[in-house]
Amino acid sequence: MKKLLLTAAATLLIGGLAHADKTKVGFIYVGPIGDLGWTYRHDIGRLAIEKEFGDQVETTYIENVPEGAEAVKQITQLAETGHDIIFTTSFGFMDPTNQVAKQYPDVKFEHATGFKRESDNVSTFSARFYEGRVVQGLLAAKMTKTNKIGYIASFPIPEVVRGINAFQLELAKHNPDAKVDVKWVFTWFDPAKEAEAAQAFIDAGADIIVQHTDSPAAMSIAEKNPGVYAFGQASNMSRFGATSHLVSIVDNWDSYYIDRVAAAIDGSWSQTDTWWGLSKDGQGNGVGMVEMASYGNMPEELIAEAVALQESLRSGERHSFPCPVYKQDGELAEDCAGDGKQLADFPTLVSMDWYVQGIEGSLPK
Amino acid sequence: MSVDSIFLLKLLTAAILLATPLLLAALGELVVEKSGVLNLGVEGMMLIGALFGYIAAYNLQTITCLEELVPGFCQKEERVFTFADYIIALLAAATAGALLAAVFGFLTQGLRANHVAVGLGLSILGAGLSNSLGSNFFGVNYTSVQVADHPEVFGKDALVWFSLAAVPTIWYVLQRTRLGLVIRAVGENHDSAYALGYRVSRIRFYCILFGGAMAGLAGAFIVLVHVDWKEGVTVGKGWLALALILFGTWRPMRVLCGAYIFGLLWASELRLDNLFPAWQLEWKTLLTTAPYLLTIIVLVLISRNPRMIRQNAPASLGKPFNPPS
Numbered sequence: 198m199k200k201l202l203l204t205a206a207a208t209l210l211i212g213g214l215a216h217a218d219k220t221k222v223g224f225i226y227v228g229p230i231g232d233l234g235w236t237y238r239h240d241i242g243r244l245a246i247e248k249e250f251g252d253q254v255e256t257t258y259i260e261n262v263p264e265g266a267e268a269v270k271q272i273t274q275l276a277e278t279g280h281d282i283i284f285t286t287s288f289g290f291m292d293p294t295n296q297v298a299k300q301y302p303d304v305k306f307e308h309a310t311g312f313k314r315e316s317d318n319v320s321t322f323s324a325r326f327y328e329g330r331v332v333q334g335l336l337a338a339k340m341t342k343t344n345k346i347g348y349i350a351s352f353p354i355p356e357v358v359r360g361i362n363a364f365q366l367e368l369a370k371h372n373p374d375a376k377v378d379v380k381w382v383f384t385w386f387d388p389a390k391e392a393e394a395a396q397a398f399i400d401a402g403a404d405i406i407v408q409h410t411d412s413p414a415a416m417s418i419a420e421k422n423p424g425v426y427a428f429g430q431a432s433n434m435s436r437f438g439a440t441s442h443l444v445s446i447v448d449n450w451d452s453y454y455i456d457r458v459a460a461a462i463d464g465s466w467s468q469t470d471t472w473w474g475l476s477k478d479g480q481g482n483g484v485g486m487v488e489m490a491s492y493g494n495m496p497e498e499l500i501a502e503a504v505a506l507q508e509s510l511r512s513g514e515r516h517s518f519p520c521p522v523y524k525q526d527g528e529l530a531e532d533c534a535g536d537g538k539q540l541a542d543f544p545t546l547v548s549m550d551w552y553v554q555g556i557e558g559s560l561p562k
Numbered sequence: 563m564s565v566d567s568i569f570l571l572k573l574l575t576a577a578i579l580l581a582t583p584l585l586l587a588a589l590g591e592l593v594v595e596k597s598g599v600l601n602l603g604v605e606g607m608m609l610i611g612a613l614f615g616y617i618a619a620y621n622l623q624t625i626t627c628l629e630e631l632v633p634g635f636c637q638k639e640e641r642v643f644t645f646a647d648y649i650i651a652l653l654a655a656a657t658a659g660a661l662l663a664a665v666f667g668f669l670t671q672g673l674r675a676n677h678v679a680v681g682l683g684l685s686i687l688g689a690g691l692s693n694s695l696g697s698n699f700f701g702v703n704y705t706s707v708q709v710a711d712h713p714e715v716f717g718k719d720a721l722v723w724f725s726l727a728a729v730p731t732i733w734y735v736l737q738r739t740r741l742g743l744v745i746r747a748v749g750e751n752h753d754s755a756y757a758l759g760y761r762v763s764r765i766r767f768y769c770i771l772f773g774g775a776m777a778g779l780a781g782a783f784i785v786l787v788h789v790d791w792k793e794g795v796t797v798g799k800g801w802l803a804l805a806l807i808l809f810g811t812w813r814p815m816r817v818l819c820g821a822y823i824f825g826l827l828w829a830s831e832l833r834l835d836n837l838f839p840a841w842q843l844e845w846k847t848l849l850t851t852a853p854y855l856l857t858i859i860v861l862v863l864i865s866r867n868p869r870m871i872r873q874n875a876p877a878s879l880g881k882p883f884n885p886p887s
Contacts, residue, residue: 230697231793391581400569400833421711
């Protein structure tokens, strides 16, 4: 199917040569748009670019690109066919993106969720999804009856670990008896496996399912088991859990994508590293990359409490990792030594590879 | 270690969910390969079957509005999906799978194209076609596309019973009936079968259709019983079904065992925390690779035993048949 799309893309590109003044924007997706999760939200961002700039731009995308050598081929393909700016939207595209970027210094590259910027034409961007996990931690603490929470994790990368830790910190604050059980499924998209992981948690007595994978399969499973609640990930998954959906963390790339394409068009583009949360600057200004959508299936007072927490995170009044933060073995995090107030972005959060206290099991390397 | 019977029952339920689509697809492909045809397009046929089974089910279910907030906007609805609806949806899935298989049949049997090349093409076509048709049908933003649960038979899905019943049936037909003898003859030596007066291409074509229908059912099982339709929902199950046939050395009973071993391994991987809390994570993730490792080990073992291969592998597998003129 990738090949089909590529052919379609190539045809479009040949047609596009006649309008060489258009800015061409390329996207590399790790999954299908139809995952209704991660990739779907990036494609919404692509459509936002088309809507904003109309005839000034032309967008192309390639779906289902595997992370690794195949990605190099596909990114090169986009660079080779005259794209001015290329968004690569998965952590695993980090090395391929940097590798291709060195060979095409005139093309601008935007890599999502990574930290390597080996040449001047590579920017990175990510969202502080963990701010949403804090809110989920509160809701899970208040909603669980069995005190067992199942967390479906994809790969042990900092982004996922930050989410688990932020969740656990807030959970422990409101309900010290609740226990998070983490299962690593080593995939972003495999509906049957995600569903099976959720079912395994439920069979073991969990009544709250948290996921950091891309499809709504876990939500569908929660919906089939009365009394079990789940959180949506990446896009609004409330429609898959009429009686089980608590809240979704929704990625919103629109505003960033529009900013970057505008900069590419007017020539002001330069290398940046962007990390927006619920707001652009962490002080409550601007539309960020993280949204909370469709609170439901819980008491009104709890919604009010969650929204208040969300607001304090958005305005910067509250940090997601306030000191003291203890590591799994009980040791105080370095950033909290002395009069540290919170964990620092660099290097602690960007490279987080340890669990906080209260999570059992070891983190795979 | 506290492993109670309820836990084992749940483990088995999970294993059945994971094993049944593999078993269905592999049994269909087994008949295809027994007739001497190698169809690598199982994944594509499963996806097409899954999509059309889901579209049919979505349209067949009856949606009644229980509470209408304002005319046209339903606050609370009830979805009913009867057993008869389910059977029709399965037939739709089987037909869709068979139709895609017919394309393969036409190219390989009618135009004598290379089996491997066309089969690979079929997998790519099936994936692309199901994605684009799926997003056309449901829209990219498909809201509330959901199919209600259907009635079960003796506490399990009807397709589970069907797949289990298909194992002895296919064995019996292949080994004990005239039809099976003809299929095997065509697969062993198409020239001899042709000389005896059998229409090799036609027999193979029917087997290909059967394989497509079974793959379609396998896809439908995934989306109607396990998870809802999503693009690329099979995630490589079709390829695993192909490996399963080698694992089972073209014997239905062994394919059944293989499918359930694969299913149990996956189900255990996600439940090992409950089985062996002390195990290291590395050991647990090793279980994910176990089905693939097992296949490789079995392949190495059987390839050391030429007699076993000669007895079971169809001699004309994958060879295009050119009738002598």
